[in-house]
Amino acid sequence: MTKPLSAPLDVGFDYTRSTGPTLGRFLSDLRRRKVTGIRGSDGRVHVPPLEYDPVTAERLTEFVDVASTGVVRGWSWIPEPLEAQPLDRPFAWALIQLDGADTSLLHAVDAGSPDRMSTGARVRVRWRADRVGAITDIECFELSDEPSDEPVEADDVTMVTTPVHLHYTHSASPTEDPFLRGLMDGRLIAQRCPACEKVYFPPRPACPTDGVPTTDQIELSDRGTITTFCVVNVPFLGQRIPPPYVSAYVLLDGADIPFLHLLLGVAPEDVRMGMRVEAVWKPREEWGPTMQNIDHFRPSGEPDAPFDSYSQHL
Amino acid sequence: MRDVAVVGFAQTPCVRETDGTTNGVEMLVPIFHEVLGSLGLTKSDIGFWCSGSSDYLAGRAFSFVSAVDAIGAFPPIMESHVEMDAAWALYEAWVKLLCGEVDTALVYGFGKSSAGQLRRVMAMQLDPYVVTPLWPDSLGLAGIQARMGIEAGLWDERAMASVAAQSRAAALSNPLAQLSGSFEVDDLLAAEYVVDPLRRHDCAPITDGAATIVLAAGDRARELCERPAWITGFEHRVDSPSFGTRDLTTSPSAVAAGKAAGADGIEVAELHAPFTHQEILLRQALGLGDDVVVNPSGGVLAGNPMFAAGLARIGEAARRVHDGTASKVLGHATSGPLLQQNLVCVMEGRA
Ligand SMILES: [Zn+2]
Numbered sequence: 145m146t147k148p149l150s151a152p153l154d155v156g157f158d159y160t161r162s163t164g165p166t167l168g169r170f171l172s173d174l175r176r177r178k179v180t181g182i183r184g185s186d187g188r189v190h191v192p193p194l195e196y197d198p199v200t201a202e203r204l205t206e207f208v209d210v211a212s213t214g215v216v217r218g219w220s221w222i223p224e225p226l227e228a229q230p231l232d233r234p235f236a237w238a239l240i241q242l243d244g245a246d247t248s249l250l251h252a253v254d255a256g257s258p259d260r261m262s263t264g265a266r267v268r269v270r271w272r273a274d275r276v277g278a279i280t281d282i283e284c285f286e287l288s289d290e291p292s293d294e295p296v297e298a299d300d301v302t303m304v305t306t307p308v309h310l311h312y313t314h315s316a317s318p319t320e321d322p323f324l325r326g327l328m329d330g331r332l333i334a335q336r337c338p339a340c341e342k343v344y345f346p347p348r349p350a351c352p353t354d355g356v357p358t359t360d361q362i363e364l365s366d367r368g369t370i371t372t373f374c375v376v377n378v379p380f381l382g383q384r385i386p387p388p389y390v391s392a393y394v395l396l397d398g399a400d401i402p403f404l405h406l407l408l409g410v411a412p413e414d415v416r417m418g419m420r421v422e423a424v425w426k427p428r429e430e431w432g433p434t435m436q437n438i439d440h441f442r443p444s445g446e447p448d449a450p451f452d453s454y455s456q457h458l
Numbered sequence: 459m460r461d462v463a464v465v466g467f468a469q470t471p472c473v474r475e476t477d478g479t480t481n482g483v484e485m486l487v488p489i490f491h492e493v494l495g496s497l498g499l500t501k502s503d504i505g506f507w508c509s510g511s512s513d514y515l516a517g518r519a520f521s522f523v524s525a526v527d528a529i530g531a532f533p534p535i536m537e538s539h540v541e542m543d544a545a546w547a548l549y550e551a552w553v554k555l556l557c558g559e560v561d562t563a564l565v566y567g568f569g570k571s572s573a574g575q576l577r578r579v580m581a582m583q584l585d586p587y588v589v590t591p592l593w594p595d596s597l598g599l600a601g602i603q604a605r606m607g608i609e610a611g612l613w614d615e616r617a618m619a620s621v622a623a624q625s626r627a628a629a630l631s632n633p634l635a636q637l638s639g640s641f642e643v644d645d646l647l648a649a650e651y652v653v654d655p656l657r658r659h660d661c662a663p664i665t666d667g668a669a670t671i672v673l674a675a676g677d678r679a680r681e682l683c684e685r686p687a688w689i690t691g692f693e694h695r696v697d698s699p700s701f702g703t704r705d706l707t708t709s710p711s712a713v714a715a716g717k718a719a720g721a722d723g724i725e726v727a728e729l730h731a732p733f734t735h736q737e738i739l740l741r742q743a744l745g746l747g748d749d750v751v752v753n754p755s756g757g758v759l760a761g762n763p764m765f766a767a768g769l770a771r772i773g774e775a776a777r778r779v780h781d782g783t784a785s786k787v788l789g790h791a792t793s794g795p796l797l798q799q800n801l802v803c804v805m806e807g808r809a
Contacts, residue, residue, distance in 0.1 A: 163587070190700070192588040194703070221653060226575070250589055250592065279589070279591050280592065306590060310574055310579060311574065315480070315573070352527045352531060354530040355528055
């Protein structure tokens with residue numbers, strides 16, 4: 145069997161979070177080139193500050209200023225930094241106990257070489273020029289015992305935004321593969337369950353009723369019946385057609401499962417359950433391994449299908 | 459309270475990369491058939507289904523819902539999911555059986571780590587305000603922990619390499635293992651660092667795979683299995699997510715879970731230690747002496763299917779009771795960064 149189709153899948157989104165009073169104070173102070181900890185129930189000063197004590201779970205409120213210099217308590221060496229890490233040249237991850245703190249903060253140390261790193265090494269904050277109130281306002285730490293730049297004035301922050309970008313290779317299942325390859329040739333390839341004989345379009349990796357992989361391929365025509373539909377009246381981000389328009393479930397002739405597609409060529413008030421429709425394909429040169437090869441469905445002009453013919457597929 | 463036992467276990471081969479989808483169906487269908495078939499059961503005999511997996515690993519939302527296709531969930535089933543290693547799904551199912559709601563449960567976990575960049579994906583489990591934005595990778599964090607233990611004199615690079623050598627030697631008898639073979643410690647130590655002080659052999663491989671366990675209660679367990687692995691202790695504990703606050707050379711949550719579950723008199727233990735130094739740390743935390751056989755399967759250093767590997771440790775341990783080679787065993791699973799959360803399942807055979 146050939147390897148199923150696969151494609152790069154890049155997932156990107158910004159997490160936006162409110163900071164609350166404890167982390168808000170810490171992040172606002174970073175913007176001011178200041179590091180702030182909090183005193184725990186046992187008197188230890190935690191940096192970064194914790195909202196609740198890790199042992200007693202008591203709410204913590206006593207902020208404590210600490211230095212922007214400190215000592216390395218543990219480290220590892222990254223010879224090949226990964227995307228979005230603090231430095232794009234080899235660096236050390238380190239747990240750093242700042243002077244005045246009792247716990248350690250994780251950050252990068254721009255040491256140049258692992259030979260220059262050691263547990264016990266003195267480090268100081270290298271502040272980023274354009275600070276926004278985030279842990280990345282500390283660009284990294286550097287090997288030095290001299291104090292960092294002086295604090296400055298800056299407004300409080302109450303929100304923090306963390307961009308996330310992850311990269312995957314998305315693989316089609318062995319049953320989706322002939323479906324996608326068929327679409328490239330303008331063919332609609334469904335799969336039949338060997339146990340219950342239901343026909344799935346698009347195919348599933350296994351029949352959801354029987355839990356067995358579907359094995360029989362069958363080709364369907366591009367005509368079908370509207371089982372149900374809705375009229376989209378609300379504009380939203382990324383919408384391709386001005387509302388109102390109709391999204392309809394289309395049950396292809398010979399299939400047991402309807403799929404959602406766009407219905408054009410008919411006024412929304414004239415759309416009915418049971419309406420017969422046919423596919424309108426995009427120009428062949430625009431075809432790819434996607435259902436978007438079908439631009440939309442339109443009424444075929446045939447008489448409506450009787451309710452009994454699709455009542456089991458709603 | 460009624461007794462509950464592990465009566466069945468199956469897992470896929472551990473491989474670097476599969477052709478399948480990230481919703482796991484292709485990996486799950488064969489092991490469901492294997493485990494149900496070995497017990498003479500069909501899906502309708504299972505009272506409760508519970509799974510563990512991760513959307514961040516899959517790169518898609520609700521990947522566990524697609525996975526339910528592998529069951530054939532019609533007529534409707536009773537089903538639940540944890541976004542954690544499936545060892546925690548096993549815990550949920552165990553509680554369900556203890557409550558008497560059902561007599562059987564099937565638990566499964568799956569992960570296709572090869573789809574993404576595992577070292578980066580693992581940053582998504584860290585503190586979202588002060589840690590994740592730096593994108594610390596799982597090897598970088600483990601390297602800090604390993605060095606702290608080395609500098610505290612708790613282990614050294616040679617001891618770490620011998621854990622790897624033992625794992626791969628043990629895995630020679632495990633046909634599903636990804637890494638196995640005879641290795642000299644000196645040869646392993648001659649390799650370059652991947653993330654100083656970790657070498658390649660110190661880190662579990664990137665693995666695609668899945669595992670499943672069937673639980674049954676009381677007489678149902680005795681009917682299904684000649685030597686059920688009766689669960690006599692099942693506990694999980696968690697440490698602060700703020701790892702700069704805790705002593706990383708030990709794991710208070712592993713100590714506490716082991717004590718509560720009753721880890722005395724264990725003959726065989728399967729430990730979920732994705733890094734060599736963590737196996738040494740866990741042996742100590744769980745009080746496992748030199749007489750305890752640790753990771754006879756090779757452990758996760760020989761194959762680490764994310765979100766299934768902890769469940770597979772419990773399955774591997776239970777298998778030693780099923781086949782009569784041990785009468786008291788321990789399966790361990792971990793979750794979170796640097797052994798933050800630990801689960802211990804103690805199982806016994808009865809004459
Ligand atoms: Zn079927």
